[in-house]
Amino acid sequence: MPRYKVIVECSGPHRNAALTYRINAANQFAAEFRACQLAGDHYPEYRDIKPVRTDVLKNDDDAV
16 A cells, blocks of 8 residues: 655635645545545644545565
């Protein structure tokens, strides 16, 4: 299963954030969906959560 780096943009009434998740998933869409789920679970103050960039990680990219 490939590993993806997903950058998620989160917006709320008081602040905005860009969060990065590294996720094992079957495809890009599954990785983006899971990253948005995790962001929503951990940061309920953000109402608008959307993926803005998704990259497939190679073996050496995983350490960074």
